[in-house]
Amino acid sequence: MSHTAHIPSHRKPRRSASKLALRAGVAGGVLGTIAVAGAAGPANAEPVTETIEMPTLGSLAAGSNLASAVAASAEASQQEALDQSLQTLEQAALKKASQDAKKAKAEADRKAAAERAEKARLKAEKEREEAEEAAERASRTSTRTQLATNSSSNDGGSSSSSSSSSSDSGSSASDSGSRTQAPTGSAASIVAFARAQVGDAYVSGGTGPNSWDCSGLVQAAYRAAGIDLPRISYQQSSMGSSVSLGDLQPGDILYWGSRSGSYHVAIYVGGGKYVGAQNSSTGVVERSLDWDPPSGAVRIL
Structure with a gap:
């Protein structure tokens, strides 16, 4: 083979701009070495010619553009992923806000x-x-009205003197109260307890200490004096002995209705007055017998 023959080059695929630059530097170094060796050799030696393919500027630019394109693509992919993540978060926030609004409306x-x-x-x-x-x-x-009718029917044949006597015995309880002395002993305890509850509320089934029904108040007042009474009004009015409304004494139990079937009870406190748990509108009050005359009375003491 002639010394002037060309050394064939073996081209390989270019992988990146940095590798191309490295190969260019190596090739430059080889050329410089050959040039120095030629200068130092014998004068009659034939010059050695070697052809090495050098990378062009266009190839280097293409590699640089490719790297930039790859970087731009990666950045675009990252931005797209970020946008999708933000969109997912926004949708989740909107969904939660909608659910919270529905719950708030349902609660309202x-x-x-x-x-x-x-x-x-x-x-x-x-x-x-x-x-x-x-x-x-x-x-x-x-x-x-029924009691008055029955009384009138029973007294129809009596003399005028008997009628007068009956009228006196049925005189208003206020007159009886004016003749009644101040209560003492157990009666005083009962009256004092009943009056102390005036102003409390009326509650059906109430037994105190701040709300009462009629029989609950009567039971508690008698318990304050050490006397036990049944809980129900008609049972309380069935106790003791019956007394005339014209002969009342403090501590007597007043009832409305029949004695064995009363629907309301209260405590006579003297002076023609009584204390009772009337209803939810009035509560526990002290009233005159004339305000709502009772049907009868019983004495326990």
Whole structure:
């Protein structure tokens, strides 16, 4: 082979701009070495010619553009992933806000419905109490009318003197109260306890200490004096002995209705007055017997 023959080059695929630059530097170094060796050799030696392919500027630019394109693509992919993540978070936040709003609305609707139901219940209870009070008054009026009719029928054949005596015995309890001395002993304890509860609320089934029904108050007043009474009004009015309304004494139990079937009781406190747990509108009050005359009375003491 001639010394002037070309050394064939073996081209390999270019992988990156940095490798191309490295190969260019190595090739430059080889050329410089050959040039120095040629200068130092014998004068009659034939020059050695070697052809080495050098990378072009266009190839280096193409590699640089490729790296930039790859970097730009990676950045675009990262931005897209970030955008998708933000979109997912926004959708989740919107969904949660919607759910919270629905829950808040449902809770508000429930509270509004509960308030309406409570108002309706209170209104119905008030109407029921008013109806019960009206029925109670009507029943008392009917009972008094029936008693008056029976009394008139039984006394129809008696003399005028007997009628006068009967009228005196049936005089108003206020007259009887004016003749009654101040209570003492157990009666004083009963009266004092009853009057101490004036102003308390009336609650059906109430037994104190701040709310009562009629028989609950009577039972508690007698218990303060060391006397046990039944809980129900008709049982209380069946105790002791019957007394005339014209001969009442403090501590006597007043009843409305029949003695064995009374529907209301109270305590006579003297002076023509009584203390009783009337109804939810009035609570525990002290009233004159003339305000709502009782049907009868019993004495336990």
